[in-house]
Amino acid sequence: MALRLYDTLTKEKRDFAPLDPSRVRMYVCGPTVYDFAHIGNARPVIVFDVLFRLLRHLYGENHVKYVRNITDVDDKINDRAARDYPGLPLNESIRKVTEQTERQFHDDVDALGCLRPTVQPRATEHIGEMRTIIDRLVEGGFAYVADDHVLFSPGAMNAANSVLPRYGALANRSLDEMIAGARVDVAPYKRDATDFVLWKPSKPGEPSWQSPAGIATQGRPGWHIECSAMSWKHLGETFDIHGGGIDLVFPHHENEVAQSCCAFHTERMAQTWMHNGFLQVEGEKMSKSLGNFFTIDQLLRQRSFGSNKWHGYVLRLSMLTAHYRQPIDWTIERLVEARKSLRDWIDTAYGTEPQSLEPPDELLSVLEDDLNTPGVIAVMHGLNKEARNSPESAEKLHRAMKFMGIWNGERTDDIYGYGYDVGDGPSRHEVEPLIEARTAARARKDFKESDRIRDELAAMGIAIKDGKDSDGKPVTTWEIAR
RNA sequence: GGCCACGUGGCGGAGUGGUUACGCGCCGGUCUGCAAAACCGUUUACUCGGGUUCGAUUCCCGACGUGGCCUCCA
Numbered sequence: 001m002a003l004r005l006y007d008t009l010t011k012e013k014r015d016f017a018p019l020d021p022s023r024v025r026m027y028v029c030g031p032t033v034y035d036f037a038h039i040g041n042a043r044p045v046i047v048f049d050v051l052f053r054l055l056r057h058l059y060g061e062n063h064v065k066y067v068r069n070i071t072d073v074d075d076k077i078n079d080r081a082a083r084d085y086p087g088l089p090l091n092e093s094i095r096k097v098t099e100q101t102e103r104q105f106h107d108d109v110d111a112l113g114c115l116r117p118t119v120q121p122r123a124t125e126h127i128g129e130m131r132t133i134i135d136r137l138v139e140g141g142f143a144y145v146a147d148d149h150v151l152f153s154p155g156a157m158n159a160a161n162s163v164l165p166r167y168g169a170l171a172n173r174s175l176d177e178m179i180a181g182a183r184v185d186v187a188p189y190k191r192d193a194t195d196f197v198l199w200k201p202s203k204p205g206e207p208s209w210q211s212p213a214g215i216a217t218q219g220r221p222g223w224h225i226e227c228s229a230m231s232w233k234h235l236g237e238t239f240d241i242h243g244g245g246i247d248l249v250f251p252h253h254e255n256e257v258a259q260s261c262c263a264f265h266t267e268r269m270a271q272t273w274m275h276n277g278f279l280q281v282e283g284e285k286m287s288k289s290l291g292n293f294f295t296i297d298q299l300l301r302q303r304s305f306g307s308n309k310w311h312g313y314v315l316r317l318s319m320l321t322a323h324y325r326q327p328i329d330w331t332i333e334r335l336v337e338a339r340k341s342l343r344d345w346i347d348t349a350y351g352t353e354p355q356s357l358e359p360p361d362e363l364l365s366v367l368e369d370d371l372n373t374p375g376v377i378a379v380m381h382g383l384n385k386e387a388r389n390s391p392e393s394a395e396k397l398h399r400a401m402k403f404m405g406i407w408n409g410e411r412t413d414d415i416y417g418y419g420y421d422v423g424d425g426p427s428r429h430e431v432e433p434l435i436e437a438r439t440a441a442r443a444r445k446d447f448k449e450s451d452r453i454r455d456e457l458a459a460m461g462i463a464i465k466d467g468k469d470s471d472g473k474p475v476t477t478w479e480i481a482r
Numbered sequence: 483g484g485c486c487a488c489g490u491g492g493c494g495g496a497g498u499g500g501u502u503a504c505g506c507g508c509c510g511g512u513c514u515g516c517a518a519a520a521c522c523g524u525u526u527a528c529u530c531g532g533g534u535u536c537g538a539u540u541c542c543c544g545a546c547g548u549g550g551c552c553u554c555c556a
Contacts, residue, residue, distance in 0.1 A: 029556075037556090044556050076554080171551080173485055178552075223554085245556030246487090252555090277487085278550060285549085321495070321505090327488075327549060337494065337506055366496095374496050378504040388521085447515055454517080465519040477519090 003058060003368045005241070006325060008249060008273040009170050013370055018240045019271065024055050024064045025239035027231045027270070029248055030120065032071040033101035034080045036295035037108055039315075039330060040245075040279040040286055046316055047276045047324040047371070048243050049114040049405060054367055057359065057403070067234045068117040069227060070105075072098040072124050073207060073220060090205050108296040111312035113405035121230045123221070124207075129229035130221050131212035133263045134198050138213045142262040143198055145213050147189035150199040154178075155192050157258055163267045167258050170273060171250035196255055197222035224255035231269075232260065242270035246277055246325075277327045286330075306332035311415045314339045317406045320373040342415055345380060346407060348387045349398035359403035360396040376404065431462055435476050438464075442474065 003016040018024040028048045031037055037045075048066075055064045077097055078090065085093035106116075134150050137143035142160070143152045154167035154175055168174050178194050186193045201219045202208035208218035231239065237260070244253065253273065260269040281292040298304040299315055318338035322328040359367075360383070366375035380400050386393035401407040438453040457464060457478070464478045 031556090032554095040556050042556085074554095171485085173552080177484060247551065247555060249486095250551060251553090276556070279556075280549080323496075325487090326495090329494090331494090333506090334494065341505070372496070374494095374504080378496070381504055442515080445515075451516075463518070466514070466517085467519075 003054070004370055005272050005274060006370050007271075008275050009268075011172075014272075016240075016272065018059070019238065021059055022063050024059045024241075025235040026052065026055065026064070026066045026241040026243065027227070027235055027239060028066070028068045028117075028242075029227060029244035029252070030068040030070050031101075031105050032074050032076060033098045033105065034074065034077040035101065036297050037105050038286065038293060038295050039281070039299060042109070042112060042296050042315065043279050043319055043324075043328070044243065044245050044276050045109050045114055046112055046319045048274075049112075050320070050367075050371060050373065051241070051243075051274075052115060052117070053403065053405065054364075054371070057364075065119070065235065066117040067119045067121065067231065069230045070098075070102055070120055070122045071226060072102075072122050073226070074223075078206060091207065094207060104297065108300065111300050112296065113312055113316050113408075115405075119234050121234060123226040123230070126226065126229045126233055127209045127221065129233050130199075130225045131210070133225065133228055133232065133259060134212040136263045137198065137259065140262060142258075143213075144191065145215060146191070148201040148211070148215050148217050148219065149189055149197055150211075150213050150215070151190060151195040152198050152255070152258060152262075153192060154194050154196075154258060157262055160262075163265065164261050165257060165267065168254065170257055171254045173250070196224065196251065198225050198259070224252055225259060227252075227256045228259040228263070228269075231256075232264075237264040238266050238268060239270055241272045241274060243274040243276075246275040249273075249275055274324075276324045277322075279328050279330055281330045282332075283329055306335065308332075308335075309414060310335055310339075311342075311412055313406045313412065314342055314415060317342055317377075317404075320404070320406075321377060323374055324371055339415060341377070341381070342406065345384050345397055345401060346412070346415065348384050348394050349401060349407070350409075350411065352391070352395045352398045354395060354399045354402065354409075356399070357402070358399065360400050363400045363403065373404075376400075431457065431460070431478055435464065435478060439474060439476055 004013050005016045006013045026048070028044060031041060045068075048068075052064065052066045055066075072094075077094055081088075081090060081093035081097045085096055088096070134143065137152060138145065138150065142156050143150055145151075157164060157167045158175060168178065175194060179192075199212060199215070199219050199221055201211075201215075201217050207220055209220060211217060211219040231242070242253065242256075257269045261267070280286065281294065284290055284292055286293050294305055296315070299310050300312060301309060303309055314335055318330075318334050319328070321334065321338060360379075362382075363376055363379050366372050366379055369375070380397060383393045383397040383400060387397060398409065402409065434453055434457055438450045438457075441447070441449040441453065454464060462478050464476050466474060466476050468474060
């Protein structure tokens, strides 16, 4: 079984064959660092982390290069900086915003069990590469200067009639359709409604750099050029996989393809284009006005969603319960179910010693089929069931979970719901004396008293489970009720 | 309006031209002072209408529905 991936451009699942197996190259569009990342942002981060892990397994840890950019130049950043640090010069306030947001982003995705990409380049550190690409596009006749802007012309690209792809091929639409659908308020400096900005002049106070194409005034890059620049710098003119959310297909990725292929005279920018489906929250598009907007930080660290904090492993597993190309409806019920699965599996796998870091074969064959993570979850449920009669299956389950990044062998009490390390809810000092009193009452068969204590605990939000230890002595465990 | 994706049992969610997905829930049982938990077992499906086919949930066409993109967006 070989890795098969669905390619957005050709609309088919194909065997994956890297251009250079000793150097597998993947680029994924990363965050614009102006605010906390939300749970929708988490989806591609998790999905492509799974792919990164799989590629590392298949080709070797040192033979996969994963680049995820950090966009640190953007109007939203400027606005946020001016709002949050009105007293500071814009340069400084922008740096504060981007550094702080980047740190927060890393805290969040670390908690989601994601490995760090090989390189996380910043847009502002690649202005030189952007200028080079823009100059080449102007020289090649694909872009032009107007009013201190540099504009890319999809029309010129399609007229070139060479190895270049057709503009619109990725998003599967024609230039004519786009012209028909274009807004009436086309900027006056554009020759054509479909032309898009590669470079624009900076207003006073805005971040600015030396402009390309002989433009005298200082300027700043358009939105799409950074990814062409950074993927070129770190991965080369063409590479294997380019990923991101499906909403990026047009215009962002379409324009990246145009820029890169025209600058380098290549047929394809990436061999495989991968896009994850959209996320909704409780059946509706996530938006602040609907009150269903959740940041990763809120889910992890505040009781904002379903009055619960959610462990990063739970968030990650719940994200993997749907295939990455399918839309996903993010609900409390989904998280509760993921948490239950995770607890069952940890109960089984806890304490086993993985014999290697290899994922089980039955998991690999499923995952290699275009990242069929729901299938992987079914495999894990199967291992969990087999583990009742087979210690080897428990060990396999341990390896499977490690490989998928949903557990690393630790005791995670906030998954189990024990209150004492969560910081709120009843503490073990309040609960355990009552448990002991109930055990004593049961021992003297005072069931009226033992039931009364159970009711009292229930009122505190504590659920209890009676069992027996290995000597047959009654043992009661407890957890925060859900 | 244009383009695209999706529509599976109470819920979540894979997959397949003819054979059990899987998980949760429900129900029954074992266990338990009683519950809960755990364990064992059972149950329900492929939006609608045409077509292709020996046979379609799976392919084709149409309808309806949901969502996405077309403007910043994962």
